[in-house]
Amino acid sequence: MSNDDQTQENHTVKHMASIKSALDKAIDGPKKTKSQKHYDAAKVAHEAENDEEAHKQLKEAGRALM
Secondary structure (H helix, E strand, O other), X not given: OOHHHHHHXXXXXXXXXXXXXXXXXXXXXXXXXXXXXXXXXXXXXXXXOOHHHHHHHHHXXXXXXX
């Protein structure tokens, strides 16, 4: 794994942790449900090593909580 790949991996992991923390603190409702769906999609993308899609889904998850 190159340094660029490691940096991207670290960024993805930190972004996922940030969104997960926000989800854990959010009250139940349609915003949290929508955000959770995007977070779950981000996890799948991350596991498939598709960090671009993971970040896209994480951004959507964050927006859904607003």
